[in-house]
Amino acid sequence: MYILFRTAAVLLLLNILVGKLHGIRWLAVKIPSDVEWQKTNCSKVHGFIGGQYKICRRSLPIMRYISEAAEMTKKECKSQLQNRRWNCTTISQAPSFYNDLKRGTKESAFVYALSSAAVVYSVTQACSIGRLKENCGCGRTPKTKLKNKDWLWGGCSDNIAYGVRFSKKFTDAVEKKRMDGQEPAAASRALMNIQNNEAGRTAVRDKLATICRCHGVSGSCQKKTCFRRLSEFKDVATLLKKKYDNIITVVSKTNCRQNHYLKAKRGKKYNSRDLIALDASPNYCKVSRGTYGTVGRECNPSTTGKGSCPYMCCGRGHRTFTRVVEERCECEYVWCCYVRCKKCKRTITVSTCQ
Ligand SMILES: *[C@@H]1O[C@H](CO)[C@@H](O)[C@H](O)[C@H]1NC(C)=O
Ligand SMILES: *[C@@H]1O[C@H](CO)[C@@H](O)[C@H](O)[C@H]1NC(C)=O
Numbered sequence: 001m002y003i004l005f006r007t008a009a010v011l012l013l014l015n016i017l018v019g020k021l022h023g024i025r026w027l028a029v030k031i032p033s034d035v036e037w038q039k040t041n042c043s044k045v046h047g048f049i050g051g052q053y054k055i056c057r058r059s060l061p062i063m064r065y066i067s068e069a070a071e072m073t074k075k076e077c078k079s080q081l082q083n084r085r086w087n088c089t090t091i092s093q094a095p096s097f098y099n100d101l102k103r104g105t106k107e108s109a110f111v112y113a114l115s116s117a118a119v120v121y122s123v124t125q126a127c128s129i130g131r132l133k134e135n136c137g138c139g140r141t142p143k144t145k146l147k148n149k150d151w152l153w154g155g156c157s158d159n160i161a162y163g164v165r166f167s168k169k170f171t172d173a174v175e176k177k178r179m180d181g182q183e184p185a186a187a188s189r190a191l192m193n194i195q196n197n198e199a200g201r202t203a204v205r206d207k208l209a210t211i212c213r214c215h216g217v218s219g220s221c222q223k224k225t226c227f228r229r230l231s232e233f234k235d236v237a238t239l240l241k242k243k244y245d246n247i248i249t250v251v252s253k254t255n256c257r258q259n260h261y262l263k264a265k266r267g268k269k270y271n272s273r274d275l276i277a278l279d280a281s282p283n284y285c286k287v288s289r290g291t292y293g294t295v296g297r298e299c300n301p302s303t304t305g306k307g308s309c310p311y312m313c314c315g316r317g318h319r320t321f322t323r324v325v326e327e328r329c330e331c332e333y334v335w336c337c338y339v340r341c342k343k344c345k346r347t348i349t350v351s352t353c354q
Pocket of ligand 1: 038
């Protein structure tokens with residue numbers, strides 16, 4: 001009885017240490033990205049923790065890009081995983097997440113990486129278009145050589161270094177604090193989050209494109225000037241989804257100096273591009289805390305793999321029926337200035353899980 005009680009108490013404590021301090025609580029930011037932040041806005045309602053209040057008060061002009069990053073993260077997470085059993089709807093619960101995003105799952109790994117990438121992305125973009133003149137401008141000329149010696153670096157390269165630095169400061173601010181405590185579960189969780197945040201930032205860097213423009217006598221294109229530009233955020237997210245599908249499971253270890261570190265299972269290795277998870281995920285088939293199950297989810301009976309009915313319905317089977325939808329059709333432009341459409345009815349076939 002005593003042991004049981006003690007276990008419960010330890011579990012409760014772990015939950016408080018590990019659970020309360022999610023590094024992604026800030027996805028709850030309540031101010032839309034088209035509004036400037038005031039000092040009084042840097043408050044608890046946005047899910048900030050630890051160093052994030054100070055960063056907020058010191059970097060007010062940048063905060064709207066934190067709002068933008070939160071919006072991008074939620075939108076892109078849902079869009080990337082729309083055909084999966086776990087489809088990211090619970091991200092909207094921020095700052096009080098369920099177990100799927102509270103624990104060290106691969107879903108957590110993906111959301112941490114995506115949100116940290118989103119901060120890099122939106123801050124970097126703001127620098128390039130001159131919205132943060134006090135803080136940053138164009139990036140430095142890249143050190144790498146271009147393919148052709150007649151080509152030169154020139155123009156305004158995106159200032160990813162600034163975006164990376166800001167994202168690291170903002171997203172890792174929460175984790176550093178947890179590392180200080182010697183509580184092993186909290187420390188290993190912090191290590192996991194730091195790795196996944198880093199993988200997110202690396203993905204933005206890896207997706208940078210080199211764009212070149214021609215110069216020279218009437219289109220001869222003898223000289224080119226080139227600069228580095230962000231790809232679409234969707235491409236960054238697609239890369240991270242691949243890492244999510246190849247998640248590396250890690251276990252927590254302690255060395256002789258009592259320092260905590262993580263080690264991949266079964267002798268695997270990982271680098272700064274990989275996503276890692278400490279906890280196994282459920283299959284998200286049935287309803288439980290943090291999962292809505294897949295009953296009633298739409299599935300595609302004519303594919304295999306993710307999104308197919310056998311996958312989505314977890315073998316419970318599906319039913320197919322027709323539904324009449326109304327949509328706008330035969331639209332025409334009416335001078336001046338609107339579009340007039342008719343309403344058409346169309347019958348579509350839908351399959352949903354039982
Ligand atoms: C942000 O601060 C301004 C000025 O203090 C205030 O008017 C506004 O309501 C605040 N917005 C939010 C969402 O807290
Ligand atoms: C995501 O899943 C939930 C429940 O599992 C469902 O209600 C919702 O419609 C799904 N979202 C999309 C975009 O399919």
